[in-house]
Amino acid sequence: MATDETKPEARTPYDALGGAPAFRTIVDRFYDLMDSDPAYARLRDMHGTDLAPMRDALASFLGGWAGGPREWFEANPGRCMFSIHGGFPIDAETGGQWAEAMERAIADADIDDRALAGQLSERLSMMARGMARNAQDA
Numbered sequence: 818m819a820t821d822e823t824k825p826e827a828r829t830p831y832d833a834l835g836g837a838p839a840f841r842t843i844v845d846r847f848y849d850l851m852d853s854d855p856a857y858a859r860l861r862d863m864h865g866t867d868l869a870p871m872r873d874a875l876a877s878f879l880g881g882w883a884g885g886p887r888e889w890f891e892a893n894p895g896r897c898m899f900s901i902h903g904g905f906p907i908d909a910e911t912g913g914q915w916a917e918a919m920e921r922a923i924a925d926a927d928i929d930d931r932a933l934a935g936q937l938s939e940r941l942s943m944m945a946r947g948m949a950r951n952a953q954d955a
């Protein structure tokens with residue numbers, strides 16, 4: 818009889834993408850790019866000097882969002898990702914920088930299921946670009 822482990826439909830995107838190590842790799846590459854590529858200077862300036870806490874927070878958030886351990890959500894009950902970002906002056910340029918750095922980080926990651934990696938990239942890119950507001954609306 819099939820167990821949950823052997824049923825493909827029981828696997829979460831988190832598992833299929835490679836679990837905690839895959840999310841850590843993507844997030845580390847994302848912040849390395851943000852920290853080193855001058856194309857993301859405006860986005861980098863919005864963040865604190867030390868990116869280490871962000872590396873932990875984003876890896877934990879994305880893992881839980883993809884069906885993995887829900888540590889970030891348990892540590893931040895009721896906290897909404899879009900509300901958190903409401904205080905940041907996100908415009909089309911910086912939203913696009915976030916999206917592009919994340920697309921590159923996912924493209925660089927050694928993930929077997931490239932179709933699922935592509936979906937992750939597309940969803941996150943849409944969410945980041947969707948956070949942009951016109952300056953007069955902020």
Ligand code: HEM
Binds near residue numbers: 871942
């Ligand atoms: C899908 C899109 C995004 C996701 C999933 C995401 C996720 C996160 C997470 C998990 C945190 C940490 C919250 C905490 O634990 O306190 C955070 C903070 C932050 N995010 Fe995002 N974010 C996204 C898009 C963006 C965009 C588009 C920008 C700017 C253009 C941005 C700028 C920031 C900044 C400035 C912080 C605070 C950093 C700091 O305290 O040093 N984020 N984000």
